[in-house]
Amino acid sequence: MSNTDLLRMTISELAPMIKNKEVSPVELTETALAEADRLQPTLNSFITILHDRAMNQARAAEEAISRGHYAGPLHGIPMGIKDNLATAGIKTTVGSKVLADHVPEEDAEVVTRCRNAGAIIIGKENLEEFAAGATSNNPHYGAVHNPWGLDHIPGGSSGGGGANVAAGVTFASLGTDLGGSVRLPGTFCGVVGLKQTYGRVSQRGLMVTSFNGDHIGPMTRSVADSALVLQVLAGNDPLDPSTVPVPVPDYSAYLGKSLKGLKMGVPSNHYFDLLDGEVESAVRGSIAALEELGAELQEVSLPMMEYIGAMRIAAMADGVVTHEPYLKAHREDYGPDVFYRTVPGQFVLGKDYSKSLKVQRLIQAEYAQVMQQVDFLVTPTAPVAAPRIDAKYISINGEEHRVRGPGSGVISRNTSPMNAVGLPAITVPCGVNKSGLPIGVQFITGAFEEGLLFQVADNYENVSPSQGLRPAVAVGA
Amino acid sequence: MPITNETLKAMIRDYNGLELSDEELELVRPELENYFAELKKLEDLDLSDAFSGRLMNLSD
Numbered sequence: 001m002s003n004t005d006l007l008r009m010t011i012s013e014l015a016p017m018i019k020n021k022e023v024s025p026v027e028l029t030e031t032a033l034a035e036a037d038r039l040q041p042t043l044n045s046f047i048t049i050l051h052d053r054a055m056n057q058a059r060a061a062e063e064a065i066s067r068g069h070y071a072g073p074l075h076g077i078p079m080g081i082k083d084n085l086a087t088a089g090i091k092t093t094v095g096s097k098v099l100a101d102h103v104p105e106e107d108a109e110v111v112t113r114c115r116n117a118g119a120i121i122i123g124k125e126n127l128e129e130f131a132a133g134a135t136s137n138n139p140h141y142g143a144v145h146n147p148w149g150l151d152h153i154p155g156g157s158s159g160g161g162g163a164n165v166a167a168g169v170t171f172a173s174l175g176t177d178l179g180g181s182v183r184l185p186g187t188f189c190g191v192v193g194l195k196q197t198y199g200r201v202s203q204r205g206l207m208v209t210s211f212n213g214d215h216i217g218p219m220t221r222s223v224a225d226s227a228l229v230l231q232v233l234a235g236n237d238p239l240d241p242s243t244v245p246v247p248v249p250d251y252s253a254y255l256g257k258s259l260k261g262l263k264m265g266v267p268s269n270h271y272f273d274l275l276d277g278e279v280e281s282a283v284r285g286s287i288a289a290l291e292e293l294g295a296e297l298q299e300v301s302l303p304m305m306e307y308i309g310a311m312r313i314a315a316m317a318d319g320v321v322t323h324e325p326y327l328k329a330h331r332e333d334y335g336p337d338v339f340y341r342t343v344p345g346q347f348v349l350g351k352d353y354s355k356s357l358k359v360q361r362l363i364q365a366e367y368a369q370v371m372q373q374v375d376f377l378v379t380p381t382a383p384v385a386a387p388r389i390d391a392k393y394i395s396i397n398g399e400e401h402r403v404r405g406p407g408s409g410v411i412s413r414n415t416s417p418m419n420a421v422g423l424p425a426i427t428v429p430c431g432v433n434k435s436g437l438p439i440g441v442q443f444i445t446g447a448f449e450e451g452l453l454f455q456v457a458d459n460y461e462n463v464s465p466s467q468g469l470r471p472a473v474a475v476g477a
Numbered sequence: 478m479p480i481t482n483e484t485l486k487a488m489i490r491d492y493n494g495l496e497l498s499d500e501e502l503e504l505v506r507p508e509l510e511n512y513f514a515e516l517k518k519l520e521d522l523d524l525s526d527a528f529s530g531r532l533m534n535l536s537d
Contacts, residue, residue: 306518307515307518307519307522309511309514309515309518310515310516310518310519312511312512312515313512313515313516316508316512327495328495331495336504340501340504340505340508341508343495343497343501343505344505344508344509344512346488346489346492346494346495347485347488347494347509347512348512352512352516355516355519355524358524358527358528359519359522359524359527361527361528362522362524362527402507405507406504406505406506406507406508407507407508407510407511409511
């Protein structure tokens with residue numbers, strides 16, 4: 001099998017071949033590392049590439065298989081890890097100058113779970129400074145470039161991972177999502193991005209910047225691969241009180257199940273209110289396709305979404321508290337976008353913080369009611385396709401909106417609500433715009449219903465116009 | 478009426494905040510304006526029956 005063929009495969013396709021010794025983890029890792037080296041000058045998607053460590057892991061993975069110790073579908077699979085997830089003995093910068101030399105002593109729990117499943121970590125991926133933004137235009141490590149349009153952002157903050165999965169460098173990448181930071185790179189880079197239910201996956205080893213909105217989730221080349229990665233990540237962590245001891249089902253068992261009779265909710269407000277025309281057209285096409293697949297359309301109203309912006313109040317205060325020690329000791333090491341977006345948190349009053357949490361509860365209650373009426377929701381993932389890297393503002397419906405820094409947030413207006421609500425959400429590619437940039441559709445289900453989420457996403461993926469599309473920089477595209 | 482730089486500087490001084498120059502205070506204004514705009518929206522919302530905190534159960 002050629003290297004080109006290998007690099008174009010999914011985990012679901014590779015796993016049985018690795019298990020049957022038809023594909024060597026050592027050769028696969030060498031191939032992925034060579035592709036990382038080839039594309040790094042173009043995409044700038046890594047902060048650290050782990051050549052020696054990855055090859056050592058790959059040799060150990062291969063030896064284990066030869067001894068009959070196959071650990072499961074991630075065994076021998078090259079993955080990327082966002083550089084805000086702790087890796088023992090490996091620099092973990094969080095995309096910052098402040099932590100440029102930070103070397104954790106322990107792996108994040110999700111990294112441990114991936115290692116135990118036999119995954120090969122080939123590098124630490126570039127991101128927005130402190131994961132605090134949607135562009136991955138990092139002032140210290142350089143901008144990550146979108147494989148579909150190199151002058152465009154890959155989304156953020158997990159932009160390196162999105163770019164790597166789309167370009168065929170990694171077979172999966174772990175990102176983190178506080179306002180859409182897995183799902184936005186997912187939509188802008190044309191890959192699958194998952195934010196599971198809050199409490200489903202341990203956050204231990206992540207520099208969390210909120211009390212109840214941080215999530216760690218995978219970016220993958222297919223919905224089936226997303227299910228395989230979540231299978232490894234999911235579960236209670238006794239050392240992380242945010243996790244919930246809910247049984248973990250077999251997610252792959254949901255793939256291929258029919259959508260006939262499922263109720264599909266389409267919000268009548270917020271999610272379609274501020275939207276680029278091409279994005280709306282693509283997502284409306286997705287809704288029509290889901291109806292063809294048997295889902296029953298039902299419009300739903302979410303009046304409390306008028307107040308969703310109040311979530312930013314709590315985020316401002318949480319953010320400045322997280323950063324306070326660094327801001328006091330290393331103020332000069334911050335880039336302007338993060339500095340001037342973080343510091344205003346010091347002006348948030350306690351009573352306003354409390355109001356923000358009360359609004360969160362009301363919004364959660366409203367979604368809980370809506371999810372009694374429908375099985376899943378469909379929304380656009382982002383209001384636009386990937387903006388240009390040099391754009392400070394984007395125009396939607398004739399209005400100018402900031403892309404990054406103080407006062408920004410329009411890009412994440414459709415993803416950040418699920419960070420406040422905690423329900424699982426996934427983005428799946430649903431076509432490209434006239435410029436050839438990907439568009440994503442977001443599905444949302446009830447709490448801990450990731451199986452149903454994969455069922456919906458997998459059905460849609462099979463009929464998506466994005467099937468078979470690859471960015472020009474990918475090998476063999 | 479927008480909050481003045483003098484008020485913001487007094488908050489920084491009295492609450493041991495991070496010092497900001499007049500120029501820097503202008504740079505944080507877009508974020509502060511969002512904050513105040515969202516607060517304004519909440520004026521008509523009844524929060525008396527809402528309890529802060531997260532209760533995420535299987536039945537949700």
